[in-house]
Amino acid sequence: MTMNYLSTRNKDLRMSAPQAIAKGLAPDGGLLTPAVLPRLPASAVETMKEMSYQQRVVYIMNSFLEGFAASELTAYAAEAYGGGKFSSEDIAPVVKLDDSTYCLELWHGPTCAFKDMALQVLPHLLTASLEKNDEKKTVCILVATSGDTGKAALEGFRNVDKTRILVFYPKDGVSEIQELQMVTQEGGNVGVCSVEGNFDDAQTGVKALFSDETLAAELAERGYFLSSANSINWGRVLPQIVYYASAYCDLLKAGAVAKGQTVNVCVPTGNFGNILAAYYAKAMGIPISRLICASNQNNVLTDFINTGTYDRNRTFYNTLSPSMDILISSNLERMLFELSGRDDKLVREYMSQLAQYGSYRVDSSIRTKLRKEFSAGCCDDQQTKAMIARMWSERNYLIDPHTAVAFHVLEEYREESGDDTPTVVVSTASPFKFCDSVLNALGVREHKVGLEILDQLTEVTGVPTPAPLARLKKRRRRFDGAVDKAAMKGSVLDFLK
């Protein structure tokens, strides 16, 4: 098999696609990335236009996954997106708001957040990869989550043969409903544990576990090895490229854009995984013009894109959009790799400065390319609530706080730039995952407690509660573990006894 994945920190460090998916992260800490980005044929959009979402998945993924037969990918796409797992037959429907504004709804999956788009497929890619690698040990997925990933990973890996999954979530950084979704998770191979601190604490803790050689040796003796389902795994990024291609095909099919006409995308961003997939879709040939990066008050990416300096030495805020409360956007490393002309030494240098000083400044050629591809803006909690309220009162469209951040940043971008290119705003969560914030935004002061708040939001808006959230009422709490960062290793050893 061709070694056609490489580390962003060392292009000579090569792996095959199944190895890259099984490993998650390169041994030098770099991110595993395709050695060559495939270009779609000129006819691709016309061809995909007539396809189902599942067929589009196979069409896009096939060009990245040497060693996987199209028949295998077809089976994974059917298991991931078929069988009524998604509440919309379109899987990722595009909703028209006005002649130049469209919303790509990525939350119709089993956990009501966009993480399902990738995490329904990843377990299939991973177990197939392990088999292709002749791996005899059982994989244990470790996840640090800012809320949505954890639940989506648990649901994706639930009872998948030859896998275990242990999720750490930050005690101070997930909503009540997100927490309930995780601690009631069913399945014989799953574990859930809270960590004192915020998402960066949990993520740093998990990263330390991955590089702990004594832990690895101990686990190997027990027949296990660790892998990641975080958004740095190529098996997470790849399925996300599909919905950008798919959205464009849908717009073309509906006559909203003419053949070859470009669209902008506006993406609420945290770890930079979702918007990176949009960049790759563009690089493959999907007619995308501007990539608009929307941040909340943790606006480290806004500053980076506007100034060229990445600086995580700043106050960390817990915001109304917790899945974007991140100061280290891991997937940005792949973007630096591309924008530097795939200069692995430069990427290594920036990443070592980030580790040492918490900051780095990119050179002028990268700054120029950044500004050519991206625009960036940010949105505080007041503005987030105001946008939820206005979208509801003016358009009768109910959105969650993450999506509201994107709409706010788009509005500011349009005012400043005058750019009226049709724009796809990415909607990343169901508003029912964040009932408290949404009700507050709608001016409702007294909130029902626990899960009754779901019914309250339905009463206020007439919008039905998504079925997977309504079902939480029948679930019992299974997990109540809480540790501090230093004790995470012990949790892993207990879990894999």
Ligand SMILES: *Cc1c(COP(=O)(O)O)cnc(C)c1O
């Ligand atoms: C994870 C998440 C994001 C951020 O996505 P990234 O890929 O980390 O940029 C935005 N919104 C929601 C609801 C999420 O769950």
